[in-house]
Amino acid sequence: MNETLYSLRMHASRGGEHLSGAEELTTQPHLETLAAALVRRALGHPRGAAESIQITVEAVDAGRVRRGVLPDLRTLSVTDFRQGRKAAAALLETAGISALAATAAITALEKGASPSGKSMRGAMLIDATSGKRLEPDASRGVRASRMGLTPGAAALLRERLSARGLDNPHVREALVLAAKVLSVPGIAAELCWSDDPDYTAGYVAALQLGYVRLTHLKPVGEERGGRAFFVRPGHGDINGIIEQLERSPLLIDEIGAIGGSAPWKEER
Numbered sequence: 001m002n003e004t005l006y007s008l009r010m011h012a013s014r015g016g017e018h019l020s021g022a023e024e025l026t027t028q029p030h031l032e033t034l035a036a037a038l039v040r041r042a043l044g045h046p047r048g049a050a051e052s053i054q055i056t057v058e059a060v061d062a063g064r065v066r067r068g069v070l071p072d073l074r075t076l077s078v079t080d081f082r083q084g085r086k087a088a089a090a091l092l093e094t095a096g097i098s099a100l101a102a103t104a105a106i107t108a109l110e111k112g113a114s115p116s117g118k119s120m121r122g123a124m125l126i127d128a129t130s131g132k133r134l135e136p137d138a139s140r141g142v143r144a145s146r147m148g149l150t151p152g153a154a155a156l157l158r159e160r161l162s163a164r165g166l167d168n169p170h171v172r173e174a175l176v177l178a179a180k181v182l183s184v185p186g187i188a189a190e191l192c193w194s195d196d197p198d199y200t201a202g203y204v205a206a207l208q209l210g211y212v213r214l215t216h217l218k219p220v221g222e223e224r225g226g227r228a229f230f231v232r233p234g235h236g237d238i239n240g241i242i243e244q245l246e247r248s249p250l251l252i253d254e255i256g257a258i259g260g261s262a263p264w265k266e267e268r
């Protein structure tokens with residue numbers, strides 16, 4: 001892919017609150033269709049139609065584009081969101097996140113991580129040892145941005161996800177986002193559940209674990225969701241980490257394995 005790449009970002013709000021956002025990294029022939037699809041998404045949001053939609057298109061500096069790989073995906077089935085959160089905490093601990101930090105993230109997402117008690121626009125940055133919040137703005141958070149798939153990788157991903165009944169925008173976009181987050185050396189792991197009231201699945205991602213989908217991380221009808229990016233101890237410059245998450249372009253040209261589903265078993 002030697003054509004110019006463009007970062008396409010959408011941010012929609014309703015009632016002065018964040019409603020929906022999306023990011024893509026793509027070439028010129030796809031821009032119009034993708035932008036139209038994002039406008040449609042914001043207008044048809046399950047929490048109500050967007051009242052304000054911002055679309056930003058920016059050419060990215062070709063010299064800065066890194067190549068990336070999607071993490072392997074597997075699913076752990078859990079009976080309900082309580083078991084899902086227990087599983088998420090256990091997985092995070094396997095990835096080197098302290099129990100304190102894992103609990104702090106889960107509690108914040110449960111309560112609504114922005115100061116208004118609603119979902120944030122972006123992610124929390126959480127110190128992987130102390131559990132302290134590190135993002136400079138607790139409403140906006142940090143948005144992972146400027147990432148996307150090559151057309152070949154996108155087609156192969158859809159084929160592999162389809163074989164597992166998982167070819168939907170939630171999973172596709174979250175895998176790309178997790179790849180971007182895990183490509184930043186200062187980040188150890190990610191936890192996510194959606195703010196879409198109808199979508200209860202979520203995931204934990206880390207280099208050691210890949211992308212582990214948990215079938216329930218919140219009850220149906222719950223609008224509070226969000227993301228936590230866990231920052232490695234001794235990470236150094238937090239602004240450098242934010243700059244990489246938000247501005248450094250990552251083009252994914254290789255996808256990982258899409259595994260099956262197994263029930264989660266608590267280790268005793």
Ligand code: AMP
Pocket residue numbers: 021023119120121122123142143144145174177192193194195196225226227
């Ligand atoms: P979604 O998976 O789109 O339902 O998003 C769930 C939550 O994750 C949102 O409410 C945001 O708090 C957060 N989020 C969504 N997209 C991003 C992103 N690109 N970077 C960081 N956080 C995000």
